[in-house]
Amino acid sequence: MTSRTDRNRLRRDEVSGLQPGQDEFEVDWARATLVTPEPKKAISLRVDPDVLEFFKSQGPGYQTRINAVLRAWMEAQIKR
Numbered sequence: 001m002t003s004r005t006d007r008n009r010l011r012r013d014e015v016s017g018l019q020p021g022q023d024e025f026e027v028d029w030a031r032a033t034l035v036t037p038e039p040k041k042a043i044s045l046r047v048d049p050d051v052l053e054f055f056k057s058q059g060p061g062y063q064t065r066i067n068a069v070l071r072a073w074m075e076a077q078i079k080r
Helices: 007-016 049-056 062-078
Strands: none
Touching: 049 062
16 A cells, blocks of 8 residues: 655655644734725826727736836836
8 A cells, every 4th residue: 555645745844844734824813913905096097098908908907907017117216
């Protein structure tokens, strides 16, 4: 009979300090803090139709993606 124990995973867990059976993504909820994100501001923004269609074609959340692109550009400018 062959063992179904994943000995490599047990070794990796031991090296990383995890106890047997402990999930590496366990959260200590006693130390968690609630962070309320700042609400976004609604604006009117004029963009080229093809730019808008590109972001919309990527599926739901296109406004969030546009915000992420603008944030990345802003942060790149700040680091200059």
